[in-house]
Amino acid sequence: MSFLRNNLSNKILFEATKNILTRNERFRDIHKGESCYIFGNGASIKYFDIEQFNDRITIGCGLLFLHKDFKKLNTKYYYTGHPFFYYPYWTNPYSKSFERNTLGSIYKSNIFEHRDIEYFVSLTNYLGLRGKNINYLYHYDKVFTIKEGSDLTGKYTFMDSALTGMLGIAVYMGFETITLVGCDYASTPKMSGHFYEYGKRKLNDKKFIYSEKPLLAINECVNLRTVTINDDFTGDIVNEIDYKTLMKQELNYSENNEIIDSSALIALDKTNMNYRIFSEK
Template sequence: MAAALRKILTFGSMLLPYGVHELKRRLNNRHKFSADVARSLAENRQLAGLHAGERCFILGNGPSVKGLDLSRLQGENVITVSNGYLHSDFDKFQSRYHCVPQITYGLMTPEDVIRWFNEMHSHLGGQELFLSSTEAELVQKNNLFAGRTVRYLVLGESFDERTSDEIVDISQPVPRVESVPVMALMIAMYLGFKEIILLGVDHDRFLSSTYQYAFDLKVQKGKDFTVNADGVLTRGRHDEFQQLARLWRQYRAISNIAKANGIRVFNSTPGGALDEFERRPFQTWFEE
């Protein structure tokens, strides 16, 4: 009964303005991927438990990061996301992995994505890159990320339809995400990390009605359809809260998976609204 109700609510949310666009995208891309992506998924099995027992930091792009000394991450396992290569101290700590979720096309055109990916490639060091399979064809056709290890995730079903507390297997289609830290959390768990620390995962724009970053965007500047040129939200509270409800359910599912598998997830973001994980100040991770 509960599962059926979740499916009804999920479908209902698709009737919202952004939901209509998202529903079309899901129908067009539902588990549809090339032989190359299928091979890439199979290769993801090599990653299972690669960092067993270690800790990692997932670095988001929220403005709270401005108050952190990111140079302290040097020597740590760091997963950055989206435009995270623009962090002021990025060259000092150099992340191990970099994640980009499925891209919403509209203001962001395929040509924009090519320019963004080229910018990304020029700033990243030797990081392995995780993309959504929806961008695989564009990457291959335009010979993007030459010489870099690029892995794909097939972001297919909904967390609402997933009943298992097993670690998400990224060599198979995985639940789609509302925000890239959820993607990074799935990857970190599959890699075997036993302590995962979130930084800059603010998720508080519903309180401020603005969406800011810890840095100035370059290629992606002005390409987010949910905010205007000043970073002020363009959609109303109703639509915003529907998206947040989906996002928080994903974090709750991740939290349950972590607990069932002996993984500890901490939120060391200064401030922010995310309340699904234990809080711990950033500096305490570096105390003797």
């Protein structure tokens, strides 16, 4: 009975918000045949000179805009798929407590600072984040599909992770060659942590494929590869290319306090999200 009730509620919500979603039609095949970078937030970014990736459009996510060289990228699009994320209070996924949403405030301030970028957010945030460059995605109770699921004007099924969210957007826009940067779970062994966290963590050699169904489906219709820090890493499903081979330059590791402003690091440390921002963590 609850399934039927939820299904009916979702259908009503979808019909009521069609006009909002239809606005996304303007992105269909807008970059047909082009190439792009998809930037995650993985720790491998600490080894890269990201300015070298400015030769094509970037689709970003998460806290990428905190990187000191973010403005040197050609970032046109940005994905933040967290539901109910842009409100003053939220249920923290780590503490499980209902508290002031300090992390959402960090995102909001950076979104307002970079108004030249088109943002894609969950439809649940419609009342929390508005603007001409804010675009909404509907994602309720739908099983993943490659064709209908990548339709930004419909029931978007690419939202199980930031990586799949960005991939679905890229496919809808018509990109045919996609290079993953900082998407460290797309290869093995897997690098843990984020570029904005302190230190180096142990590699994870466990065999598991992240976002397997979307990667398998997308790998069939576009040229997809992931950038690794060296040739010790092998792509899961997708092809891999190491940074030195791609950019013809050596790796140069930078700690988080070298690539992110100290005030931003202090703010992240206060988000109660279990981030390892400073060495004592």
